[in-house]
Amino acid sequence: xxxxxxxxxxxxxRELLENGTVECVIGYETGTDxxxxxxxxxxxxxxxxxxxxxxxxxxxxxxxxxxxxxxxxAVVVKGCDSRALNLLLAEKQLQRDNIYVIGVVCPGxxxxxxxxxxxxxxxxxxxxxxxxxxxxDILLGEPVTEEPPPDFTDVAEMExxxxxxxAAFWQExxxxxxxxxxxxxxxxxxxxxxxxxxxxxxxxxxxxxxxGENLMWNTIRAFHLAGRCVACNECERVCPxxxxxxxxxxxxxxxxLDLFDYRPGMSEDAIAPLITFKKDEKLGIGE
Amino acid sequence: MTKVLGRSELESWLGEIMRExxxxxxxxxxxxxxxxxxxxxxxxxxxxxxxxxxxKEFFFPRTETLFxxxxxxxxxxxxxxxxxxxxxxxxxxxxxxxGIAICDGPYLGxxxxxxxxxxxxxxxxxxxxxxxxxxxxxxxxxxxxxxxSSNVDILLTEVEDGYAxxxxxxxxxxxxxxxxxxxxxxxxxxPSCDASVPADGxxxxxxxxxxxxxxxxxxxxxxHCNICAYVCPTCYCFDIRDYKRGDVIERIRTWxxxxxxxxxxxxxxxxxxADKGSRLRQRFCHKLLYFPEQFGPLGCVGCGRCVVACPVNxxxxxxxxxxxxxxxxxxxxxx
Numbered sequence: 001x002x003x004x005x006x007x008x009x010x011x012x013x014r015e016l017l018e019n020g021t022v023e024c025v026i027g028y029e030t031g032t033d034x035x036x037x038x039x040x041x042x043x044x045x046x047x048x049x050x051x052x053x054x055x056x057x058x059x060x061x062x063x064x065x066x067x068x069x070x071x072x073x074a075v076v077v078k079g080c081d082s083r084a085l086n087l088l089l090a091e092k093q094l095q096r097d098n099i100y101v102i103g104v105v106c107p108g109x110x111x112x113x114x115x116x117x118x119x120x121x122x123x124x125x126x127x128x129x130x131x132x133x134x135x136x137d138i139l140l141g142e143p144v145t146e147e148p149p150p151d152f153t154d155v156a157e158m159e160x161x162x163x164x165x166x167a168a169f170w171q172e173x174x175x176x177x178x179x180x181x182x183x184x185x186x187x188x189x190x191x192x193x194x195x196x197x198x199x200x201x202x203x204x205x206x207x208x209x210x211x212g213e214n215l216m217w218n219t220i221r222a223f224h225l226a227g228r229c230v231a232c233n234e235c236e237r238v239c240p241x242x243x244x245x246x247x248x249x250x251x252x253x254x255x256x257l258d259l260f261d262y263r264p265g266m267s268e269d270a271i272a273p274l275i276t277f278k279k280d281e282k283l284g285i286g287e
Numbered sequence: 288m289t290k291v292l293g294r295s296e297l298e299s300w301l302g303e304i305m306r307e308x309x310x311x312x313x314x315x316x317x318x319x320x321x322x323x324x325x326x327x328x329x330x331x332x333x334x335x336x337x338x339x340x341x342x343k344e345f346f347f348p349r350t351e352t353l354f355x356x357x358x359x360x361x362x363x364x365x366x367x368x369x370x371x372x373x374x375x376x377x378x379x380x381x382x383x384x385x386g387i388a389i390c391d392g393p394y395l396g397x398x399x400x401x402x403x404x405x406x407x408x409x410x411x412x413x414x415x416x417x418x419x420x421x422x423x424x425x426x427x428x429x430x431x432x433x434x435x436s437s438n439v440d441i442l443l444t445e446v447e448d449g450y451a452x453x454x455x456x457x458x459x460x461x462x463x464x465x466x467x468x469x470x471x472x473x474x475x476x477x478p479s480c481d482a483s484v485p486a487d488g489x490x491x492x493x494x495x496x497x498x499x500x501x502x503x504x505x506x507x508x509x510x511h512c513n514i515c516a517y518v519c520p521t522c523y524c525f526d527i528r529d530y531k532r533g534d535v536i537e538r539i540r541t542w543x544x545x546x547x548x549x550x551x552x553x554x555x556x557x558x559x560x561a562d563k564g565s566r567l568r569q570r571f572c573h574k575l576l577y578f579p580e581q582f583g584p585l586g587c588v589g590c591g592r593c594v595v596a597c598p599v600n601x602x603x604x605x606x607x608x609x610x611x612x613x614x615x616x617x618x619x620x621x622x
Contacts, residue, residue, distance in 0.1 A: 198548070
């Protein structure tokens, strides 16, 4: 199936570039380890043979559309990535007309590491509830019709700790954070021109790379993704010191699901619960 | 004759070092190996390729206080930071030791950076030669070798019955005083490391490639995080900020990187390096052009950390090869 996808993506990319529908196709090519995929930007039909699709195509390519400045672009999108695309369309960061979506029904991607060959699915893929892209101009593969129910076992395990244990756990995790901001840079939901962490007036978080500031940074970033995180889990994949950021994001995902019955990125015109107000929303207050 | 230190003698020596000095050593934390201060020999990882983060942070910490000032009775009293504790780093790889020596260029110039100079003076390096270079390693391409002893105080090489010991400096000699070494016929074997990255002539090639579209095409893929700079043993840029608590002001510096937006943005909001291509190019021009022009060596030691850690496979080995070709092409006027 993967080689089939590769062929279909190449054919479509060639067609779109040759007939001038798009200026660039964002897909995947094999990286320098000869094992794992990396993002590829194809401008010339002669280069489409570089494109591949296999179970190492982990990267969420939707984030790159923000750099294309309205240039007609095609992008290869998996199920989770399609939710990111919907999120950015709903938040008016992208224009649908300029984007050609090559949707791929995703069988899941494997754990990623330079020069590491793995056959173990990533955690987000084991828990995935959106194998089929929600938005596409062409769909490759057979849509998956039945998706599993939500599973928040990992969050429950974290919450089973006492608050002291949990505090110690997170303290230890964020202590090794080097504030490289790779989580933010990889996240499709993080597109602020001036991220709070870099604002000087007011200065929300100091620049010290130290436990207190690191905890503040990681916590606030998670809150900014509440009701917006599409569970592509790129933040956790890219973290160079393996901080389990999905636990924070998934805790908030669960809260939003429980309170509002809402999953971000499911349609391109969804209004996120945290940016709107309904009179009948009491959320337990005064009830 | 080779001088050999037995494994248990090594452990008791390290235990002794710990009593009087801070001992920094590689340690397994979850699935990472990181240099941290250790309190017991059991915490030390002896069998590792290399650490996920470079040991530069023991000379150039992620965050460090430069000085504090106190305003009292109309007078400002300034207290510069003083590094008083002796530190020993055990297990530093030859590539990383070379990284520290390379940073001496900018940091020990005239005037020297006082904190870097103090860390250098107070720190002794016990190098551990690589017996098994990892797939990402290319130190031999960058003018070093897995058993390069030129930038450590003592070099240890694992042999059958312990560690072969080479004492390089007086500092190393002092640290080993009273430690009994056995004479042995064993000859430490130097493994080979990837020497195929075409670094010869790269300075000129990068210069020629400056205006090539290569950089903006490469930057398409870059997400401009700071991983490469922060894991790199030779990236030494920082940001400075003052923090005020009452009458006390603390001036600190922290790691910063040319890939971050705030790095080049100036008063009024203008950013002379705003586009992705020129921002990414800066990293490689600094390592492969500006640094060697200013200080001599290339600003890369071939540790391969950025190769492994980059989330989008921006691979300096590939870039060096590409630029040798691109630079040649541009040189022929076929841009």
